[in-house]
Amino acid sequence: MPKSVFISLARFSSGPIRRTGAALAAMLLVPALALLPGGITPVRADEARVLRLAVVDMAPYGFVHNGEPAGLGLELGELLAAGAGAGTTATLSSRRQILQALARGEADMAVLPGGPPPGRGAVNAGPLLQSQFAAIARSGTPLRSRHDLAGKTVAVVRDEPGDPLLSTRQGVALLPVPDLSRGLKLLLAGKVDAVAAERLALLHAVDALHLPARALGSPLPLSPVRVDLLLSPTLSPALLQRLDQARQVLTEREDFRATAARYGL
Numbered sequence: 467m468p469k470s471v472f473i474s475l476a477r478f479s480s481g482p483i484r485r486t487g488a489a490l491a492a493m494l495l496v497p498a499l500a501l502l503p504g505g506i507t508p509v510r511a512d513e514a515r516v517l518r519l520a521v522v523d524m525a526p527y528g529f530v531h532n533g534e535p536a537g538l539g540l541e542l543g544e545l546l547a548a549g550a551g552a553g554t555t556a557t558l559s560s561r562r563q564i565l566q567a568l569a570r571g572e573a574d575m576a577v578l579p580g581g582p583p584p585g586r587g588a589v590n591a592g593p594l595l596q597s598q599f600a601a602i603a604r605s606g607t608p609l610r611s612r613h614d615l616a617g618k619t620v621a622v623v624r625d626e627p628g629d630p631l632l633s634t635r636q637g638v639a640l641l642p643v644p645d646l647s648r649g650l651k652l653l654l655a656g657k658v659d660a661v662a663a664e665r666l667a668l669l670h671a672v673d674a675l676h677l678p679a680r681a682l683g684s685p686l687p688l689s690p691v692r693v694d695l696l697l698s699p700t701l702s703p704a705l706l707q708r709l710d711q712a713r714q715v716l717t718e719r720e721d722f723r724a725t726a727a728r729y730g731l
Contacts, residue, residue: 516553519543520564520573539577549712571700580627581694595693599629600665600685609686618659621649646671
């Protein structure tokens, strides 16, 4: 039986997360035997739909390019949706907004490092990638192990998951900041001793500031962290099954890793 895949719809960079009618999605259904991974349940035209993809506003997972959402989270979400026979629309939002939208059924899926905190309503469908937390300090403050952070003030992004082993119990003072750019500026000004975050986001934030080559030291690897697929609990069992099948097939084919490699992960 021929398999099918949707042509991805236009993405939106502002405004509320939109719902696109299943009838419109069905009109865009085209045969694409080579595009849909083997082993995934075929999609009938009457089951066709467009998934509302929420993209976290944290480069390189999500950012605006030419007025539209872009980034690793977007590409992974589109890859997964296509594998499940669905199209996508995308909206850039904060982590807090994404978790709320998933729980309320206002968004269908998201790709987030660190997953959701317990009890937030989103369904954690499993990891797409593995990453790690990292910390960085000024070049005059070398970090050789996490023990070097004891007694220091470390900036962390508010509402973003952090390394579970960085806490006051380990003698680390955590200072919440609105974003990594603010944390790095405080670091350069000597207001904090280090900045800690998911490694890829941290390195991209450093790169975006165009700092002198020796302004900061080398990043210190910390605890591992997963990059998870989050789904709305309002999705149908059939669609949840297709998405899980697509996740498994694409993971085995290492398509997620190949996509992430272009972003330095």
